[in-house]
Amino acid sequence: MIRELFMPALSSTMTEGKIVSWVKSPGDKVAKGETVLIVESDKADMDVESFYDGYLAVITVPAGEVAPVGSTIGLVAETEAEIAEAEAKAKSLGVATSSTATASTPAAATSNGSATAPVAVSAPASPVAATPGRVIASPRARKLAKEHNIDLQTLKGTGPNGRITAGDVEALIAAPATAVAPGATPPVPTAATAPVGAKEDLVPLTTLQNAVVRNMVASLGIPDFHVAYTITTDALDRLYQQIKSKGVTMTALLAKAIALTLQKHPIMNAYYTEQGIQYRRDINIAVAVAMPGGGLITPVLKNADQIDIYSLSRTWKDLVERARAKQLQPDEYSTGTFSLSNLGMFGVDSFDAILTPGQGAIMAVGASRPTVVATEDGLLGVKRQMKVNITCDHRVIYGADAAAFLQDLAKLIETNPQALTL
Numbered sequence: 001m002i003r004e005l006f007m008p009a010l011s012s013t014m015t016e017g018k019i020v021s022w023v024k025s026p027g028d029k030v031a032k033g034e035t036v037l038i039v040e041s042d043k044a045d046m047d048v049e050s051f052y053d054g055y056l057a058v059i060t061v062p063a064g065e066v067a068p069v070g071s072t073i074g075l076v077a078e079t080e081a082e083i084a085e086a087e088a089k090a091k092s093l094g095v096a097t098s099s100t101a102t103a104s105t106p107a108a109a110t111s112n113g114s115a116t117a118p119v120a121v122s123a124p125a126s127p128v129a130a131t132p133g134r135v136i137a138s139p140r141a142r143k144l145a146k147e148h149n150i151d152l153q154t155l156k157g158t159g160p161n162g163r164i165t166a167g168d169v170e171a172l173i174a175a176p177a178t179a180v181a182p183g184a185t186p187p188v189p190t191a192a193t194a195p196v197g198a199k200e201d202l203v204p205l206t207t208l209q210n211a212v213v214r215n216m217v218a219s220l221g222i223p224d225f226h227v228a229y230t231i232t233t234d235a236l237d238r239l240y241q242q243i244k245s246k247g248v249t250m251t252a253l254l255a256k257a258i259a260l261t262l263q264k265h266p267i268m269n270a271y272y273t274e275q276g277i278q279y280r281r282d283i284n285i286a287v288a289v290a291m292p293g294g295g296l297i298t299p300v301l302k303n304a305d306q307i308d309i310y311s312l313s314r315t316w317k318d319l320v321e322r323a324r325a326k327q328l329q330p331d332e333y334s335t336g337t338f339s340l341s342n343l344g345m346f347g348v349d350s351f352d353a354i355l356t357p358g359q360g361a362i363m364a365v366g367a368s369r370p371t372v373v374a375t376e377d378g379l380l381g382v383k384r385q386m387k388v389n390i391t392c393d394h395r396v397i398y399g400a401d402a403a404a405f406l407q408d409l410a411k412l413i414e415t416n417p418q419a420l421t422l
Contacts, residue, residue, distance in 0.1 A: 002086045003052065005074035007067045010039065010046050010330060015214075018066045018207050019073065020045055020143050024056045027083060030076060037073075038142060040207050045143060045326040054078045057086035066207070137164035144169040166325040208295035218357045223394045226352050229406040232414050233368040233384045239417045243309070251342055252301075252313040254365060255285040256420045257412055259304035262338060265405045269337050271360045272395040286336025286356070287316070289323050298356070299323045300336045309421050344368065350387045360396045364389045 007017050018040040024030060035047040036056065058075040061067045075086040137145070137152050141164045145152050150172060157164035205213065236257075240250055262269045262283050270279045283305045286298035299319035301312060322328050339362035341353045346367075353364035368386040375381040388409075392402050412419060 001078045002057065002082055002089065003054070003076045003078070004072045005036070005050075005056075005076055007061075007069050007071050007073050008039070008048055009069045014069055016066050016068045016207075019061055019063050021063045021146055022059060023047075023142075026056055026059055028056050030054050030056050040326070046329075050076070052076065052078075055080055055083055057083040058090040060090065141166045141169045144173070148173055166327075206293065206295060208291060208297070212295050215357055216354060219354050222355050222357070224355050224391050225394050225399065225402075226389055226391050227399065227402040227406065228350070228387055228389045229403075229410060230385050230387050231410045233386050235415065236413045236417045237368065237384055239420070243421065246310060247317070248309055248313045249316060250345070251287060251340075252309060252316050253417075253420055254342060255287060255301050255304050255316070255340055256309055256312060257409060257417075258338065258340060258363065259283045259285055259301075260419065261405060261409045261412060263305055264408055265401065267397060267401050268361050268392075268405050270396055271337075271358055272393055277396050280337045282337065284335050284337045286333070286339045286359075288339065288341040288353075289320055292324060297323050297328070297333050298336055298339060299328060299333055300331075302335065339363070340365065344386060350389060352389050353391050355391050355393060359393075361390055361392045361402070364391070 010017065020038040020040050022037045023035045024037070030036060030050050030053065032051060032053050033049050036050050037048050038045055039048050054076045055078075056074060057077040059073070060075070061071075061073040067073050075090060077083045077086045136157065142152070144150075144166055145155075148169070150169060152164055152169075155164050155168055155172065158168055236253065240248070240253060266279055267277075269283055270277050272278075282303055285301045285304045287301065288296050288298050290296050299316075299322075301307075301316060301319070304312060307315070319328070319332065323333070336356070337359060339353070339356050339359055341351075341362060342365045343351055344365045344367040348366055349369070350366045351364050353362045355362055366387045366389075368384045370382050371385045372380055373383050373385070388406070390402055390406065
């Protein structure tokens with residue numbers, strides 16, 4: 001039997017995927033649960049596995065090409081003897097039959113009962129245990145190794161179970177020529193390392209950038225409003241100085257403060273549906289992170305109100321590292337209930353954030369700066385203050401809701417920041 005290999009939907013928002021690389025070549029045997037190819041979804045590179053045993057007979061969409069979700073990207077033969085039949089079928093449909101082909105026309109079902117059967121594929125939820133002769137590497141590591149002609153067999157992985165990470169490959173790329181691992185080809189300049197964006201260059205959008213575009217266009221249909229509030233951060237800054245040596249980040253402190261305040265204001269954690277206002281049980285804080293090469297992603301700190309600040313900070317560090325290596329699972333960036341954008345870390349004083357579809361509010365945080373203010377005794381003093389701007393969906397949240405939320409957030413940060421460590 002000949003089965004079609006389809007482009008899988010790796011996330012709820014994914015409409016198309018770019019094939020980063022084929023791990024298998026035409027004619028190679030494919031085992032159930034074995035990685036066949038690596039696909040770039042809207043926000044991550046993910047291994048795609050087969051649910052069936054057989055042989056990869058034909059690749060219809062080569063590496064570097066984009067295909068819609070559900071379209072045919074290859075043919076899998078149940079037996080080696082059926083490979084020729086699969087190649088003939090592909091040729092009759094005008095599809096090339098090698099991994100070096102440029103044609104990417106999806107194979108269509110034929111009539112007279114000869115339609116190919118679907119072959120299911122999925123992204124693994126966890127790393128596959130190493131087997132003799134098999135290299136275990138992250139999708140990003142494989143991509144970097146291919147771009148720089150590096151043999152992964154020569155590298156020793158530092159990840160779980162010896163998995164080769166993007167950092168392992170990057171360390172080799174950055175090393176002097178004399179430090180290249182035995183048998184590995186020295187890095188050579190590629191398009192990926194060349195300067196991008198000369199004055200008249202047209203640089204196509206990446207899959208991630210296209211996903212951001214779709215979300216931003218969708219946000220134009222949301223009737224939103226903005227509320228600004230100035231918060232004194234002296235007490236928070238003192239707490240941060242006391243515990244930052246333990247790995248605590250300011251972003252984690254802000255996320256924790258927002259999460260605890262959301263417990264008192266569930267309407268700020270809700271979102272609009274045509275059936276009504278959908279409240280949520282979990283408080284998941286999505287935090288915007290800039291991606292190398294353009295675009296952004298929002299890793300999610302799940303149940304941030306229930307996790308201690310030290311664990312939350314460790315989780316955040318791990319999420320950021322894997323986000324920039326494009327190794328996040330869909331539920332790690334698509335399950336946020338409230339968003340935070342902290343451009344204050346770059347010295348930005350104030351800005352408005354664009355609301356994320358499927359959420360009711362997003363907070364934009366500016367920099368904390370020394371400010372001359374009037375004290376309670378009528379004198380002038382200096383306090384550190386930051387301005388936060390919150391963008392809300394007016395179909396769900398009203399001005400008084402946002403104001404009450406910001407008041408309680410300010411009270412927590414200004415008078416009781418120690419509560420963030422409990």
